[in-house]
Amino acid sequence: MRTLSFITKNPICRILLIIIIIQPLILIEIAVFRLSHTQIVPCIQVVHGKTEQININNKNEYLARVYQPLSSSILRGIIIFYPHDQEISFLPELLWLYRSWIEMMKTEPSLWRTDLVIYTGVFTLNLQQLGCIYNRIRTNKSESPQCRVFYYQRVHLRDIQNINNTDNQLYQQIDINRSILLKTRLKTYEYVDSINIVAECYPSFAMYDYIVRTDIDVFLTPYFGHFVPYNDILLVGRGGYATKFNTGRFRRIARDMNWLYGNITNIGSTWYGSPRVAQRIANFTLEAMLYLSINEFTQPERERKLGILLWPDWHYGVLLLYGSELAINHLILAENIKLGLANTLLDQFTTTNNPYDFEKNKPLHLHCWHTYKQFSKFLFKRGKYNDIHPRKFINDTSASGFAMRMALESRLMSSTDLKEQLMNAKNSSIL
Template sequence: MMLSIVRNNSKRLFFLLNVFLFILNSIILFHQQSIQTCVNTSDSHLTTRQNDIGNNDYTPRLHQPLTSLILRGLLVFYPQSQEEEYLPELLWFYRSWLEMMQQEPFIWRTDLIIYTEKYTLPLQQLGCIYNRIRINKGELPQCRVFPYQTLDFRNGTDEIDKTNMYLYQQFDKNRSMSLMEYTKKYPYIDSINIIAECYPSFAMYDYILRTDIDVFLTKNFGHFVPHKDALLVGKGGYSTAFSARRLTRIAKDMNWMHANITNIGSTWYGPPHIAQRIANFSLEAVLHLSMNEFTLPERQGRLGDVLWPEWHFGVLSMYGTHLAVNHLIVAENIRIGLATTLLDQNTDTKDLYDIEKNNHLHLHCWHTFEPFSKSLFKDGRYNHINPSTLMNDTSASGYAMRLALESRLMSFGGLRQALLTSKSLPNS
């Protein structure tokens, strides 16, 4: 009896292994075809500028209009359905927003704008106002929550809800249905879609920061804006020689231009209309990639990280943004600055002078187990640290650690009160 069970289990394992190898081999063959088609692109008709420009041609420039009234919005998608996971990140981002405003010119206004499914109790306790756009330039900084209908919960057979609840969301039903079909297992598409669909809620700002939640604003963000209305993009980590060639070939397939820049980060800082333009083109590229460049098992997440870093569905939005930005730089001459030392900077750097000397504006939690690590923070591994001991630690690691610990120790009411008094007196 036992021998029969062992034989049956062995047969099942052997069968499953063969199925997996068959799927993997099919995908490898699929991508090998892409290798063959993306090798000879240097003589393509993409653009005459393709071969004589690169990342170095887009050095970001900043300026400090200290006497002008500047309106800025910090835009994030907050997955309320996963609030337990993302609330700690929102709290430390909120705390860094307060810290940044201590260095901001008194007449500037920077709002935190959260797009989410529900106006939850934590958001209410933080003092976030609901479904109200900024209509007064002199209004104090606010945390604003706007209802956002995520792609997961849109019904393809019914009209998308257009009640007063979604006053500031412009639904694109056809694109929504396509995104639902081809990116159903991709969890990050809403963070781009909010920029494409929710323009009426942030059109009044001079500059917006489109960012993930697991970030920290530095004090430098308090007094710098992009020069001459350029849009700055942060530092990415998705590009290899293979993926760069492949994306260039895909741009040709789409009849898009390509400026030959790589590793474009997830954070954008610039004028709202440029950000929305990039978002719309990014979503178009995401759909093309999903339908033509990834197999069904990849789209369904069955392979995990097997093909990373050469070609990976898990960074689909990064590939889409890559294609959009490269195209728009050439086709529409939009101003782009590659802010690879300003935005999306690591949180594990120990150099005490790094933030100041390199004008880091924004720190992003990359995957690391060195402090500061978001996963270790959430596991309580830093709970023994007193944040007051880090007051003089100006490194990215120390700064992120202090603000995260303070956000955990402060009550929601304490954070709310700090917001209410953030512009009560001019900065000294």
């Protein structure tokens, strides 16, 4: 009793006692917090020289986890390809991504840095007015977040004979033989550059702890501000192309290529994880895209003469997604890469109007799908939302409301306004 009386009367002892009592509760809370609605691809083991996949009937055993090392310095890069020759079409998308990037920093730990890394052929006036810097890699962890632009020449514009004579190529590792194949075989495929930048431009993003390989027509949410993949897992978003027909076809194609296939399908276009792993997947994706284009599509299909007649079973327009599915399925088995299917975190709809969606699923990243429901990138670019003021959505907690607010604010703000907000962004970051 005397010991108990001493503990309860001594302030230091009382604090220690409280810590001892609540510590298990804190650990339980952290464990619950870390669950992220993300299925982990099952572990691979080698038994008697043969590769075997561990049973995943109980999916609850394979939930990925995310965590918040708030006291650590973490570097992240958002990697995008920006077609300068189509700037009229893609500038609105870049501006709303830029606006959401700044908004995300409000929830980002003060020691973290997230750069927007853009690959394009011309350092346009619009990019300059946004305060982007040109051909300058990040050299330290304390430098303020930056919009960084790096020179990149589109595949179909390359002069293969003089490909190494360009002074601008400071941070590229170009495979000339593959460039020849890409230009010859994929010159009509407009999305090849968005994956080729990850394969070729590793020196410009190797310093980041994590990168997000994504399209331009996306929004970063406040939840991205403090989420990173757990235990070096590469998170991938969800796609919308998988059918029984093409899944079976992928298995057969993998056998024809002498690749392995792990039965993971409907993989989205966004990756979040290690720069080195992303580059490895990108290289295999390009190889798979070349194989598919040459061997699995006819010339009329490659020339889009069939339109969307064969969608969703087999469609040349999603060649990149097909290639990445083959690459990822091969590498999770052949090289044991850690993969998380971020089905509720990445590539989420901008049309969800459920006010509880953000709170429930905590999406990191919204992607504009081909739709005319609000929020629609097509209607936005046509000016159909011009008479709506963003303050209408200031308290809207749905994905649709967030996308509308970010896009409408980016339309009303000047490049100078956005640049100034970026400069002040980390000043308002919180731990």
